[in-house]
Amino acid sequence: MSESKFQPKSKIVQWIEYRLPIFSLMHAAVGPGYPTPKNLNYWWNFGSLAGLVLVVQIITGIVLAMHYTPTADLAFASVEHIMRDVNYGWLLRYVHANGGSMFFIVVYIHIFRGLYYGSYKAPRELLWMLGVVILLLMMATAFMGYVLPWGQMSFWGATVITSMFGAIPFIGDAILAFLWGDFAVGNATLNRFFSLHYLLPFVIVGVVILHMWALHQHGSNNPLGIDTKGPQDKVPFHPYYTAKDAFGVTVFIMFFAAMVFYEPNLLGHPDNYIPADRLSTPGHIVPEWYYLPFYAILRAITFDISIPGTNIVIITAKLAGVILMLGSILVLFLLPWLDFSKVRSATFRPLYKQIYWLLVIDVIVLGYVGAQKPEGILPTVGLIATAYYFIHFLVLMPIISKVEKPKPLPESISNPVIKAAE
Template identity: 65%
Template sequence: MSFPWAKHYEPKQPLMRWLDEKLPLPRLVYNSIGAGYPVPRNLNYWWNFGVLAGVALVCQIITGVVLAMHYAPNALVAFGSTEHIMRDVNGGWFLRYAHANGASMFLFVVYVHIARGLYYGSYKAPREMVWLLGVVIFLLMMATAFMGYVLPWGQMSFWGAQVITGFFSAIPGVGETIRVWLLGGFAPDNAALNRFFSLHYLLPFVIAGVIILHIWALHIPGSNNPTGVDVKGEQDTVPFHPYYTAKDGVGVGAFFLVFALLVFFAPNLLGHPDNYIEANPLSTPAHIVPEWYFLPFYAILKSFTFNFLWIPAKLWGVLAMFGSILLLFFLPWLDSSPVRSASYRPKYRVFLGVLLLDVLVLGYVGGAEPIARNVIMGQIASMYYFAHFLIILPWISRSERPLPLPTSITEAVLAKHGETAHAEPALAH
């Protein structure tokens, strides 16, 4: 989207004029995150989580690069090198805890970012490409997180790799061949550890590249907003800097406060104690569970306990687990309602709340023991998850009667403060 009222970059200093002529990097920054990028004036703190995801990725890359200087991807010494980092490397304990808990912070921020997109309809036209690239980023993050969890080479690392790669053996005919190809052998060992380490080191930079595309795609139509109403003119926007750089600064401060509390006071809160036991292929843990951010998908995998038609239960579980993520690619077309924001869609808002509760139930089931009660609970929650996207959402988008929308963002902002458009104060630019 073109904003004719946006400010244009005009360097004042000779050096900046020369740089702008030869390599217009300052202009790019100014037009992307500076005063040259107008954004809706009513964005709330839920819009902070995109920036927080970028901050979390930078933290992960920095700590990961330094950790890689001391880590040895060899099955004989990987566990020992992790302990070496914790005990002998200056600040190693901090780097390792920051990296491990940073993954949880990163995934948590992204989950909130996705939830905000679902609530405010940020996946709808004209921002479908922004959403699709976001789902690609999410898939890359999950692959990176899984491979990183294997690297400490503890009990959960080894058996997690054994279980996750075992999914591929469910594919008829070629499954076992694919699994052996991925591992470089018949079980997780040196070849698998080297491959996972290489990919875990590489993928964050791939994620960074896709994030650049994600932001680029966002700047074409412009940011969505809590009303879901399109920008009508200059009165509906403010410059990104200083308004939202200041607002994002508050969010970044809160992010690092929570991050510091986790790293310094509860660094093992989200980990599993079995991963402080060196990997032993001859000793299976009593209860194998993934990291917390994989638990809902793990619950969907475990929900298939019997064969159906000619397809075995294991393959159904694998298809459902991957399908639960791939389903998000089709969301912009499954929801055909012309209204974006759930604030004006009362029926959609109720069912979205039920979906959130359903995901929390799946998370509980994914980490719980597979007794009959939990299995049944997981099966019901899994059925509802797919029903929400494939049945309920298309039905709502066709039958729902939305609330009246404001004619403009400015009208919504002024109405919230008990004012009218005629009494609108002048914006300071």
């Protein structure tokens, strides 16, 4: 299928197009003028779903902000006011709060799809790295958003996580004062978190535009991980993938709606319905589910690291946790170079496929450990799972890239597709 040229019939579209070629841009980006590999499976639906959730979060967030008060005295009450008095305020809030979780579900699947099919490899390294930037921005945004209802978990979660920065030598205290705007989490902190929580989603939109730009430079990867050879390997994005994405959106909205209408508090913590109280620490402080694997990594090191044979501590347990947690995301930036196998898709990489699934299990184990109190065998399990996480990326990936013998690749995308149809 060859790339179709945009020739508008409507006089109005022609008039606009002559002055602002926005319709031809759409035609080339998500229309009949964008040739797309014809073998994409449903795992390729999650990028458009992430875009949808981002829009939903921004719209519901803007309306929530019209009724929310970002001061420590009134924040909790204003959220209750939204839930009880504002027309459909409960719906807005539940959509926004569950939307945060949906965003992470969708984006984690999107990332693991990329890991399986080698979408981070040349020539899509920058596309991947922009994705990691989006992930970092999402984490910061969601963290600050969770503080806004000013419940017990908001307050104590903010206290635990921001205090991590105090472990950084020399400048830790200055960073803390800068984050808090005070000598502890308080009104000034809530104020700046509100401001940044409103701002960052628009920064995310900016990075998503770059992400899309980089995507369109070389087009999508595909489940076979081989380059497209010619028009016979592609179909126009519209109507084929607009229809497929619309189907994905429909299924996803059903799932999202089921959460919002039947189990709106399933992923939340009951303690966040208690107003923040700096004199009463909750028995067990846990972050939202999507941070749990990282929280386990943060708590993995339970001992100070000192020069052997002396008592001189070089890295405190707390600082080691902070370094590992940041490292667990930063290592993703290096992925395109840590894995230098020429074959992208795990379908043709027998060894890589196995460690891929081990990584999935490892992250689930980390998530479980992150949710529990650090008692009994769990700190050891957390330490081993953390070590495995880094071994996966820093040791196994490079070694496997070198020693693995991949299965033979199909000649082109159309070959296996035609064979399957015969």
